[in-house]
Amino acid sequence: MAFECVDIEHSGRGLLRVFIDAPQGITVEDCALVSNQLTRTFAVEGVDFDRLEVSSPGMDRPLKKPSDFQRFLECEVKLKVRVPRNGQRNFMGQLVSADGSSIGLLVEGSLEPIVIEYADIERANLVPEF
Template identity: 35%
Template sequence: MGKITDRVEDLAQPIVESQGLELVDVEYVKEGENRVLRVFIENPEGEVTLDHCENVSKNLDEKLDEVDPIQESYILEVSSPGIERPLKKKEDFDRFSGKLAYIKTFAPVSGNKEITGIIKGRDGDNIKVLKKDDDKELEIPFSQIAKAHLMVDFDNITG
């Protein structure tokens, strides 16, 4: 299924960028009897609006109909990535430095395959994270990250 998401990313990228938005991620999953194509977008200037989602959805739907990279029927969903935004690119770890994240690695890093901690940026291809449970700083090779996303830091919510 990775090839479908790669092809959709290639089609979606110029559509999303033409509206001043950023493409965060593309997922193609089976949910029950349905296949769902999810496209996550972000507005670097602020919030993603319903108009943003509708415009990207309409333009991408037209492009997908034209190119037809997916043979079976599917549901197209376009939305913001939400509060647990995926961290997919090295630059995401620079942008979200100081934020709480969950990181799962392919192989253990200092004995851990699952790490929750504060992103401290990166050093070249290594992501620096201050582990939440013991305040130990780890350097994780970007190539070893299987999955990563932001988390809500309930300990630092004020109100």
């Protein structure tokens, strides 16, 4: 199927959440299509779950892979680093570069972007635009 699997969460009580995305966005029909396909596939493969939820990752989409960061260049990003930098773990700014090993984040009040290695990023999300 022509969808990207952004994330999978296995919650308590047998809930399995699958987040999908595509360049053109996700519709309710897309979620239903993927849900039906996954239900059949999981039955054949013996995947244990009670309920399946398929949805878009939302406006605050998580960024996990280098290709995610490259796709959303010039967007506002909020991220948390594993080890504090100058006593700070949370950053928000414009994503100005992304290569195979790191990103450049231009934070407010700074003239130069800070460079952060992917391995140092604990969590990163898009900042919703309204």
